[in-house]
Amino acid sequence: MFITFEGPDGSGKSTQVAMLVDDLRARGYAVYQTREPGGTPIGDQIRAVVHDLGNEGMHPHTEILLYAASRAQLVAQEIRPRLAAGQIVVCDRYADSTLAYQGYGRGLDLPTLRIILAFATGGLQPDLTIYLDITAEEGLRRRQQAAQDGAEWNRLDAESLAFHQRVREGYLALVAEAPDRWVALSGAGDRESIQGQIRDAVYTRLPAPDTA
Numbered sequence: 001m002f003i004t005f006e007g008p009d010g011s012g013k014s015t016q017v018a019m020l021v022d023d024l025r026a027r028g029y030a031v032y033q034t035r036e037p038g039g040t041p042i043g044d045q046i047r048a049v050v051h052d053l054g055n056e057g058m059h060p061h062t063e064i065l066l067y068a069a070s071r072a073q074l075v076a077q078e079i080r081p082r083l084a085a086g087q088i089v090v091c092d093r094y095a096d097s098t099l100a101y102q103g104y105g106r107g108l109d110l111p112t113l114r115i116i117l118a119f120a121t122g123g124l125q126p127d128l129t130i131y132l133d134i135t136a137e138e139g140l141r142r143r144q145q146a147a148q149d150g151a152e153w154n155r156l157d158a159e160s161l162a163f164h165q166r167v168r169e170g171y172l173a174l175v176a177e178a179p180d181r182w183v184a185l186s187g188a189g190d191r192e193s194i195q196g197q198i199r200d201a202v203y204t205r206l207p208a209p210d211t212a
């Protein structure tokens, strides 16, 4: 099973991914946890370029191809082999981030992005995508707080509030387009209750570990 997490910056994805992976492992599932951009040595080098605050002159087409390049490497090197070996793969962001950020956020042509995504991933789609919803204002507030405590503050975080509002609207449109694949939850509650809803969504779809 291939599970992805999506949502605006600061919606709590990284927090919830870590909690879910711990629980899956405690129940005996073999789990591979990864994230985008990055997740491979080549992808981590691409991540550094795409997030560098100094790269403010980056053309939107360059940006989308860098994210796609990181994803192509991750899918080929890690995700496909793990799925083939029967592991559960949990990924913090995947192709939907490109549609939300580069498509809705930057206004790039969605049909063109979908062609690039299909090329990068070989058409690999998640079985389940958890969407954590948060307002752009609350997401940025959390990220700013986290950055003060030492977390990364990157080129995308530094985009305008209007950009982050378009990203959120984009996610809501993507969820509405494919409601079978997405489970949309509010990211505004407390960590434990959000995690409980995520586990409900995952365990109703997963066979027990000994039969998986």
Ligand code: ADP
Residues within 6 Å of the ligand: 007, 008, 009, 010, 011, 012, 013, 014, 015, 016, 142, 143, 145, 146, 187, 188, 189, 190, 191, 194
């Ligand atoms: P994301 O990966 O979506 O950017 P994180 O999990 O890194 O989000 O969370 C962003 C910040 O918000 C972190 O400082 C984290 O501790 C905090 N946070 C996460 N979940 C919650 C929550 N449910 N309520 C309040 N703060 C949260």
Ligand code: TYD
Residues within 6 Å of the ligand: 008, 009, 010, 013, 014, 036, 037, 067, 068, 092, 093, 094, 095, 097, 098, 099, 101, 102, 152, 154, 156, 157
């Ligand atoms: P990251 O620090 O991983 O943020 P988060 O904790 O919110 O996931 O940074 C990833 C940033 O890159 C985030 O702002 C979203 C953006 N992004 C895109 O714009 N397009 C993409 O295809 C991906 C994967 C991420």
